Amino acid sequence: MVWSFWLMSNPSRADASREGGEQQQVLSSSVQARKGETDKSNANLIFSSFAGLLQQWPNTFAYSGHSIIPGIVPRATLLYHGTNDTNGPPKEGLEWLAFDPEMSYRIASIRPGDTSLYTYVATHPLRVIYFDGQSASLGTPGFMDSQFAIINASVPEIFPDLGHFIEAEYARATALCKLADKYGFEGVVRMNTGFELLWLLNVINVTDPFTDNVPASTTKSHPAHKIFAPNYLRHGRQSPLSRGGFWNAVHSGSQHFFAPGEVRVILDPEGFISFYDGLESLNAKRRSDGTSGGPRSRHRLYGISKEDARTVQERLVEVLGRKNSENWRADPGRPDWRAVVLTIVDRYSPLLGELDYLLNRADLNATVQAIEVRTLTYDLIMPSLDFSDWNSPEPGWACPRHSRPIRMIIRSIEGTLERLCGKMYDLFEQTILLHLPITPSLPFNSTLEVIARSKIPAWREEVESLQKWARLVYMGPLSAAL
Incomplete structure (x- = not known):
């Protein structure tokens, strides 16, 4: 069953302040200090990360992402969601959407019951940030290091939620929603077998904290639509044509192996943030491990100091502030x-x-x-x-x-x-x-x-x-x- 409809309405806006006039503090907003000018000895590492953005193979090899960068998903981009829910398509709240229909179909078709594939169309440019590496893969240490650093200002050595990967993914997505609410982006682009969009609106009110006098919104919070039911791997009848789903998903992902990669996301180099950029705790860790010369597949963010993690958070705040002040428009006169x-x-x-x-x-x-x-x-x-x-x-x-x-x-x-x-x-x-x-x-x-x-x-x-x-x-x- 395949459905197609227009859904992504213009985001609601809410007052940037919270109850009692206090604004929620998720990231430190102190960006006055320009810390850690680029260490030129890491030039090849930064170059490599930047060259491999949105490409499947470089981000599979260097699976522990070291880059964060803002961008947009252009208007009229098609996004897909597969589900076995008989209540119809998800229309609001936290959601996982794929850029390739094969990826969505594969995820839903392994579960029992009829599979529905819904097609969404972006009705406006979607404001996103992208975490490189295998940032949508669950369970393996290193895959989500950069998200831990941004959310918690620390990175665990091993995955802290062994056996509870799905619950941890919802908690992580909710934390990212809070950042989206505070700093004015709408989704997170990540990679697993293919590229996905973690859609973050309507779980909490959307606000642009960098714009004064924003009118309040009447939009209410909605519970997340659970695409993973607790017993989603139970035995039962599966979609009759699902046998080829795995290979079709792998094939669709392979189309983005090398440059130009996933072209349905337009990144803004003016907002490129690298964990190779002047963070001494990570430089020292690579020297200690003997991995300063690579390969990048041995590099992780575990061991980053609290101070360096805060530095990256501050850089992200600064980047998103600029993006909001520009209304997320890209200057066509800038070099590519x-x-x-x-x-x-x-x-x-x-x-x-x-x-x-x-x-x-x-x-x-x-x-x-x-x-x-x-x-x-x-x-x-x-x-x-x-x-x-x-x-x-x-x-x-x-x-x-x-x-x-x-x-x-x-x-x-x-x-x-x-x-x-x-x-x-x-x-x-x-x-x-x-x-x-x-x-x-x-x-x-x-x-x-x-x-x-x-x-x-x-x-x-x-x-x-x-x-x-x-x-x-x-x-x-x-x-x-x-």
Whole structure:
């Protein structure tokens, strides 16, 4: 049974104050101090996180999310909800909606009884925040670290509600609703097999605390519509065509494995928040664990100090305050920083993969390998070669008017390219000093072959070291396994 209807009405607004004139305090609102300017040594980690936003594979690999970023779900976006409830579609309150119908159908079809799939349409741009990583997966330590940090300013080592995952999910969603009520967003985008929207309105009154003189709303609180009944896994008759539901859900999720990822959410880089950004307790933990160089799959937020967790909370308050002051509109005149980062990934991924493959080929002599290394490294550095105006200032790029998140993104770009390009320049210079011919010469030059052969092992080691570092950046399917 498939239903389709328009539901997402314009959000109600309520007075920002609570009883007694006191405003509910969920997050600290002190944002005067600019703490922890971006540590450039984490440039590749920040770059990697930013490049992988809303993509299934990077967030499956680095499952413990380290990023929070605001965005919108555009008007007319279709969202789906599967249920076995015979009372009809949920119309109000806390709800879980999927961007792919296969995901909703799969969740509902494993339960006994008839399955109904409802289609919702956003009647206005939905204001959301996105937690990266496997942020919608239940039970495994690390999956929900960033949500714990935002809600509680602390992160447990193990999941604190073993055996009560569904109840804990409702408690977590309710806590997020309180933040949504206080700070003016409407939903949370998270990822499991696919991407979902945790819809947070109408459980509690909606308010924009950053706007004065907001008229009171008569909207009343409603209990959450329970999509998971306590006995939802009991044995009984299931949907007759549900056998393919699992693979269909996996297939739909795989469509978002790599860039551009989930395109039905438009993120705002001006609000990008990273747990790799100047939080000394986490930097110290990675140094102690020996994971400063990665892989990111070993990074968790467990061990974050209360002070650093509060710093991230304050950054989120600041970001949401700006979004509300702008009515969540995106300035079309701003640079598309996601496009900049993804363009870098698209450019360097195949060429680095080719370079690694070339230096490990046993069917080529060393002279041919060296000539090809020269060609590949030149292809990488060619756009940045400028012999006319060395060391010219770039006031537009270094503009001090950039917001903190954009300064962080710029530094991550600069730090990543500094490492990648620096190594390519070094390898190119070494090939030039060999005085190689344009093409392999005839007759065979044995002296040049001996010299080139002596260089190949060091080049191979340098490229492998670079790839180990670049895997944190996620260089795409052409690179070595992560």
